[in-house]
Amino acid sequence: MPNCTERYITQWIDHFDWTIPKGTNGSYSMRYFTFDGFVKGNPAVVFFYCGNEDAVDLYVNNTGLMWQLGQTMNAYLVFAEHRYYGKSIIYPPGTTDCMRYLTTEQAMADYAYLIRALRTSLPNGEDLPFIGFGGSYGGMLGSWFRMRYPDALDGVIAASAPIWSFLGLNPPYDSSSFYEITTADATSAGGATDFCAANVAKAWPRITNLSTTPQGLSLLSSTFLTCQPLKTQTDGWELMYWAQNPWALFAEGDYPYESDYLTHGDGYPMPPWPMRVACKSLNFEITDDTTLMTGIRQAVAVYYNRSTLNVPCFFNGKGEKLSPMPFPNKRIPIGPIRQKSHDFASDCTGDWDYQWCTEMVQPFSSGLGNDMFYPPSPFDLNSSSNQCEAEWGVRPRPDWDTVGLPGNRIQDFSNIFL
Numbered sequence: 001m002p003n004c005t006e007r008y009i010t011q012w013i014d015h016f017d018w019t020i021p022k023g024t025n026g027s028y029s030m031r032y033f034t035f036d037g038f039v040k041g042n043p044a045v046v047f048f049y050c051g052n053e054d055a056v057d058l059y060v061n062n063t064g065l066m067w068q069l070g071q072t073m074n075a076y077l078v079f080a081e082h083r084y085y086g087k088s089i090i091y092p093p094g095t096t097d098c099m100r101y102l103t104t105e106q107a108m109a110d111y112a113y114l115i116r117a118l119r120t121s122l123p124n125g126e127d128l129p130f131i132g133f134g135g136s137y138g139g140m141l142g143s144w145f146r147m148r149y150p151d152a153l154d155g156v157i158a159a160s161a162p163i164w165s166f167l168g169l170n171p172p173y174d175s176s177s178f179y180e181i182t183t184a185d186a187t188s189a190g191g192a193t194d195f196c197a198a199n200v201a202k203a204w205p206r207i208t209n210l211s212t213t214p215q216g217l218s219l220l221s222s223t224f225l226t227c228q229p230l231k232t233q234t235d236g237w238e239l240m241y242w243a244q245n246p247w248a249l250f251a252e253g254d255y256p257y258e259s260d261y262l263t264h265g266d267g268y269p270m271p272p273w274p275m276r277v278a279c280k281s282l283n284f285e286i287t288d289d290t291t292l293m294t295g296i297r298q299a300v301a302v303y304y305n306r307s308t309l310n311v312p313c314f315f316n317g318k319g320e321k322l323s324p325m326p327f328p329n330k331r332i333p334i335g336p337i338r339q340k341s342h343d344f345a346s347d348c349t350g351d352w353d354y355q356w357c358t359e360m361v362q363p364f365s366s367g368l369g370n371d372m373f374y375p376p377s378p379f380d381l382n383s384s385s386n387q388c389e390a391e392w393g394v395r396p397r398p399d400w401d402t403v404g405l406p407g408n409r410i411q412d413f414s415n416i417f418l
Helices: 064-070 104-121 137-148 177-184 194-210 214-223 233-252 274-282 289-304 352-356 381-392
Strands: 005-012 027-035 045-050 075-080 130-135 155-159
Touching (some): 005 104, 045 064, 045 104, 045 137, 064 075, 104 137, 177 233, 274 289, 352 381
Parallel strands (some): 045 075, 045 130, 130 155
Antiparallel strands (some): 027 075
C-alpha cells in the first residue's frame, strides 16, 4: 500500500442496543487506512471506500478510481474495513454465538461513526464533501449508506452493485441472469468465440457420462492430470464441480490487466482478460472426448495453476478440491470459494456465506437452458435455508431487502451512481 497510514477507531459492538454484549466491554477496534499524499494545504474532498467482505488491504490495492481521481482533486482518501474482516475482529475464535453482529446495519453504523470522527478532526471537516466508493457488496453498502445516512455521504459511486438482485422486487429479479452473463463472456460478445461457451456447456454432461465406466474414469484421470486416479462416479461429479468453479471468477475478473483481486490478494494474479485466455484451448469445434477434456483442463489451469505455473497434477482431493458453489441451490459467488471442512461459525470471522444466510438472500439459478452450467439448478429457498441452518444455525429472511432496505424504490434518493 503506497504510503497509507493504518489507523483504528473504537466502535460499539452493537450500535442499536444499550445492553453490553456478554463477555465484552461493549466495543471493538475497527481498522481503516488513510492517504494524504494528494493533499496540498487542506483537502478539498474526502473519498471514502465502504469496505466489503475481505480485509480492507485488498480494496486499498485494487480501487483504482479513487487513486486516479484523488491526485487531480486534492482528495483525502479513507478505506474503511468491514467489521469481522481483516483486523476488525470482534470476538476471538471459539466464542459461542459470535456472528450475530455481522450485519449490514451494524457495518453502516460503523461507517457513520467513522465519518463523524473524520469531520471533527480534518481541517474544515464539517464543510468537506464526502464521496463514497464501493464495488460489488461494497457498492451495495455504499448505496444503502447514502440512502440511510444522507448527511454522512454527499454522493456515492457504486460499481457492479447488485442492489436489485433480491426476492420480492417488482419487476422480479431473474435468478438466471448471473450465469447467463458469465456465459456471454465466453462467447464472441465477450471477446472469445462462440465455440468456447458451446464446448464448456457440452463438457459437463460428458464428464458425468464418462464417470459411469472404468474406461471413462481412466480417460478423465489422464486428461485432467489428476493427482490420483478417479475411482467412482462421485469422483467424476466432484471433478465436474471443480472444473466449473473458475468460470465465474474468469468473468468477474475479466480485466484488461493482470489482477489478484478476485483471488483475494493471494499474490498470484490471473492474466489480463482471463476468460479469453481460458477459452484459447476451446475456441474451435471439438467433437471427441479426449480433446474436449484436455481443453477444459487447460482452461481451468488459468486459475488453478497460477501459483507456480508448473503444477504437476490437479484435483488431489485435499487442498485443490474446492467445494462447489454449491450445485444445486448454490448461493451467490461473491465471497471466496472455500472448502467446507469444519465449523466456520467457530472462527468468528467474516464469511459471505453467513451474510447470505441472514440478510443477503440473492437467488441464483443455473443450467436452465441459457447458460453453460450443469446440472439444472433452479433456486430453491427451502433447500438453501436448510443448508444455512445446518452450517450456521440461522435461517435467511428473504424479504429484508424490501422491508429494511429500500428495494428498488429509490426514486427519492440522489447522487447514487450505480
